[in-house]
Amino acid sequence: MKKQVILISILLIVVVAQAMNLKEVIFQDYTIEDLMQINEKAREVARDSRDQVVMEVLYQNWENEGWVNDQLHTYNYNDEGFYSELLAQIWQNESWVNQMHYSITNNEYGWPLETLVQMWDAVNQVWMDAAIFITSYNAQGQPTYSLIQANIAGVWTNMMQMTFTWSGTLLMELLTEEWDFEQNNWVNDNKDINTYNGEDRIEELDLIWEEGNWLNDEKRTYTYDGNHHLLEQLEQGWNSQMWLDYRHSAYTYDAEWHEIQEFEREWDNDQWVNFEDTYYTYENDLMIEKLIYQWNETREWENYHRDTTTYGEVNESENVILPQISLKNFPNPFNPSTTIEFDIKNGETGSLSIFNIKGQVLVSKDFESGKHNYQWNATSYGSGIYFYKLQIGNVSKVQKMIMMK
Numbered sequence: 001m002k003k004q005v006i007l008i009s010i011l012l013i014v015v016v017a018q019a020m021n022l023k024e025v026i027f028q029d030y031t032i033e034d035l036m037q038i039n040e041k042a043r044e045v046a047r048d049s050r051d052q053v054v055m056e057v058l059y060q061n062w063e064n065e066g067w068v069n070d071q072l073h074t075y076n077y078n079d080e081g082f083y084s085e086l087l088a089q090i091w092q093n094e095s096w097v098n099q100m101h102y103s104i105t106n107n108e109y110g111w112p113l114e115t116l117v118q119m120w121d122a123v124n125q126v127w128m129d130a131a132i133f134i135t136s137y138n139a140q141g142q143p144t145y146s147l148i149q150a151n152i153a154g155v156w157t158n159m160m161q162m163t164f165t166w167s168g169t170l171l172m173e174l175l176t177e178e179w180d181f182e183q184n185n186w187v188n189d190n191k192d193i194n195t196y197n198g199e200d201r202i203e204e205l206d207l208i209w210e211e212g213n214w215l216n217d218e219k220r221t222y223t224y225d226g227n228h229h230l231l232e233q234l235e236q237g238w239n240s241q242m243w244l245d246y247r248h249s250a251y252t253y254d255a256e257w258h259e260i261q262e263f264e265r266e267w268d269n270d271q272w273v274n275f276e277d278t279y280y281t282y283e284n285d286l287m288i289e290k291l292i293y294q295w296n297e298t299r300e301w302e303n304y305h306r307d308t309t310t311y312g313e314v315n316e317s318e319n320v321i322l323p324q325i326s327l328k329n330f331p332n333p334f335n336p337s338t339t340i341e342f343d344i345k346n347g348e349t350g351s352l353s354i355f356n357i358k359g360q361v362l363v364s365k366d367f368e369s370g371k372h373n374y375q376w377n378a379t380s381y382g383s384g385i386y387f388y389k390l391q392i393g394n395v396s397k398v399q400k401m402i403m404m405k
Contacts, residue, residue, distance in 0.1 A: 038088070038100070052286060052325070052397065053077055056310040062303035072096055081398070082110035101127055110136050132156060140384045142166050161186060168383055169333070170196055171401055182395040190217065199333060199404060201223045219243060229253060248272060258282050277301060285328075286311050313397075325397040327390045333402040337377040342390050344369045356384070376401050 059071040069091035076085035086102040094201040099121035105114040114134050118127040129151040136145040148160040158179040161355045165173040173193050177186040188209035195203040206218040216238035223232040245267040252261035260280050265272040274295035281289040287309060294304035313325070344350045346369045354363040354376060363376065378386070383405045389398045 038102075052128060052311055052313055053081075053083070054309055055312045058308045058310075060306045060308070062305070067303075067306060068224055069096075078106070080106075080110065081396075082106045097122070098127075099257070100130075105401075107137075109141060113137070131159075138166070140166075140169070142169075142171075142385075158186075160189070168405055169385075170194070170199070170201075177194075186213075191239070200228055216243075227257075229257060247275070254282075256282075258287070274299075274301075276304070284326075325390055325392060327388075327397045327399055329388065329399065329401050333404040334378075335403065335405050336379040337375055338401060340374045340376060340388055341372070342367075342374075343371045344392060346370075348392055350390055352388065352390050354388045356381070356386055362386075 021241050044162075048341050054075050056075070057073045058069070059073070060067040061070050062068070071091070072089045074087045074089075075083060076087075078084040082104075084104045084106065086100075086104075087098070088100040088102075089096040090099045091097075100120070101118040103116045103118070104112045104293070107113050112133075112135060114132065116129065117131040117133070119130045120126075121128050123309060131148065131150050133215060134147045134149075135143050138144050142164065144164050144166075146162040147158070148162075149156040150155075150159045160179070161177050163175045163177075164171060167177075171194055173191065175191050176189045178189045179185075180187045190209065191207045191214060193205045193207070194201050195205070200222070202222050202224075204220040204222075205216070207214040208217045219236045221234045221236075222230055225233075227233055230251050232251070233247075233249040234245065236243040237246050238244075247267070248265050250258055250263045252263070254260050258280065260282075262278040262280075264276045264278075266275045267273075276295070277293045279291045279293075280287050281291070283309075288311075289309070290307040291303075292305040293301040296302050299355075325342070327340070327342045329338045340352065341349070342352070344367055349366065351364065352372075353361055353365075355361045362381070365374070367374075376388075381403060383403050386401050386403060387398055388401060389396055
């Protein structure tokens, strides 16, 4: 199982020892790994809806028969509409208090190149640099390398690096290394290996590095339906001799294939026992609420946690909230053609453009008001990531699609 981390609640503690490692650097109850997970989750939320952007996510816990505020994440976007800032606040004494701040520097395609994480110093009322994530990409826009450094006594210090191995659009392996302060070099930490059936990832194997060898740690096995929708996930842990079940998840979808339920059970005393039941609510194809129930000691479901998401659209020049644009394509991924579906309101006109990862325009067409289904045949183009953009007046929306031969 993953190593447990002992958290120390102060602004910045650096344990200077001969064997100092990543897990000993703590920022206000958060490890570097925690900061990375928050960053990845925020990027995922922002990436899912580009111009129908997430403005706020409110996190609440169930306490004393009522919902109590826990955290508030506020998103901001640059002039090009790319996610560029996250402010994380916690609820204290009936008010929101600053906790963390993420500043993202993107390239011209919106890929995050550098993410600066700052922690709030409540005593001096200033933001203090805590960590930085630096990422490189290949020509297809896939991350190939990430470097994570921590601010130790004013010096950016190596902590972790990750190397990504791809096969076409599929992530095959993720190698994580930690900085050895005694040897002054990088050492293996863990490795994730993915196995696929076509485009579906059917197994994720986690290995840990111990005494010069890669050892089994955890394994996740995935089951899909005929349309590539995830139905089940089985998580197992290695006990030095065999794989042991410890969690099973089952997924349910609505008629539009939005995930509406995730039902989790844990293996206990040779049987599956209810653990958590998560429900998702959507509005205009956007997930607006995530509600988690937890199985209690009296064998009943009770409220546990709730996320509420607020959306808007950002005007690239004025940074104000604008009406939403309906724009999607199906299938996605596709080979060799896909249909782009969009709606232009009465009295308006719009333009649709398709461009590759280098920003080269492949298609540019004008449309009158009404509902449209534009079929794009990409036979003459290679596998990879493509973007399509619908411009209506001062409002635009960009979506990503994947050509997979």
